[in-house]
Amino acid sequence: MYACAKFVSAPALVRRSSRVLCQPLSASVLSIPEARTEQARPGAPRAIQTSAAHRDIDTAAKFIGAGAATVGVAGSGAGIGTVFGSLIIGYARNPSLKQQLFSYAILGFALSEAMGLFCLMVAFLILFAM
DSSP, X not given: OHHXXXXXTOHHHHHHHHHHHHSOHIIIIISOHHHHTTOSXXXXXXXXXXXXXXXXXXXXXXXXXXXXXXXXXXXXXXXXXXXXXXXXXXXXXXXXXXXXHHHHHHHHHHHHHHHHHHHHHHHHHHHHTO
């Protein structure tokens, strides 16, 4: 066990692995070892290069994703209409169950509205948190 720990914590191994972690995956895995030694400074920070076209594509994708997420709000509206339509039909068939039907309708309304609010929340998360 001690021999394994000594091998894993060898200074040369730690130095080599830290250099590999600073490089992008394509440079560390796909390149040959001779090409790795030609780099200027392996520990130097690299700036992310994005162009205006990439930022426009990212912004468009955010708007498309947020729009797709808000489709659930329309489903919530349809669900609420179905719940209260069923309440009216049930009350017309059996008026003595008014209280029980109304409590079930309020529960259905709350669940349907919650799904619509979750869809709206996901849309706002897509727009403003990413």
